[in-house]
Amino acid sequence: AxxxxxxxxxxxxxxxxxxxxxxxxxTRDTTYYLFWYKQPPSGELVFLIRRNSFDExxxxxxxxxxxxxxxxxxxxxxxxxxxxVDSAVYFCALSFQGAQKLVxxxxxxxxINP
Amino acid sequence: DxxxxxxxxxxxxxxxxxxxxxxxxxxGDLSVYWYQQSLDQGxxxxxxxYNGEERAKGNILERFSAQQFxxxxxxxxxxxxxxxxxxxxxxxxxxxxxxxxxxFGPGTRLTVL
Numbered sequence: 001a002x003x004x005x006x007x008x009x010x011x012x013x014x015x016x017x018x019x020x021x022x023x024x025x026x027t028r029d030t031t032y033y034l035f036w037y038k039q040p041p042s043g044e045l046v047f048l049i050r051r052n053s054f055d056e057x058x059x060x061x062x063x064x065x066x067x068x069x070x071x072x073x074x075x076x077x078x079x080x081x082x083x084x085v086d087s088a089v090y091f092c093a094l095s096f097q098g099a100q101k102l103v104x105x106x107x108x109x110x111x112i113n114p
Numbered sequence: 115d116x117x118x119x120x121x122x123x124x125x126x127x128x129x130x131x132x133x134x135x136x137x138x139x140x141x142g143d144l145s146v147y148w149y150q151q152s153l154d155q156g157x158x159x160x161x162x163x164y165n166g167e168e169r170a171k172g173n174i175l176e177r178f179s180a181q182q183f184x185x186x187x188x189x190x191x192x193x194x195x196x197x198x199x200x201x202x203x204x205x206x207x208x209x210x211x212x213x214x215x216x217x218f219g220p221g222t223r224l225t226v227l
Contacts, residue, residue, distance in 0.1 A: 033213045044116070045204060045218035091157065095213035100170040101147065101159035102216060 006105035023092030118219035132193040139207030152201040
């Protein structure tokens, strides 16, 4: 079965600190896809990144970076120099070849305090 | 703005009633997905339509149904509503039916009293 675990329910840091959100996934598929979404207080879900299982390169986009490690089935998300606007709930999700759905983790509520 | 629109934004109704949620996908997207977000269940996949055809079903109750019309907009019908159906209902769209990134609408918050 496919499963995504985000063990950190809530994280609170002070602005400008770096913060890492953990994501651990389970799947028996050899081809799968990992995603991160952001849900700000306004409620919409914003797509951040998609990563294929055969591409283990880490990715950096501005202050955001993602570390994909197949050996530990993890796809962690780091925000560098956090800002108040980063406050949101972040979801990690999994999909796989032939599937039409996203399997979401329970989300991590991130609060950045000024 | 993802380009996916959902109406209404909020809906308040009573138990036993029936409601219809509407979704318009991004221009050019052929797939529409419905998800339910509740405090106890988290984000759960309900159903997927691709170019008018049902492609996959998730944890969707028999009281719920959906369809995708020729213009590709979709409607989610919820009937015999119960208190536990109160949730945020999201529609998402993608270009193909495969495991691509899905772009979500703003959601419809349903409150059943």
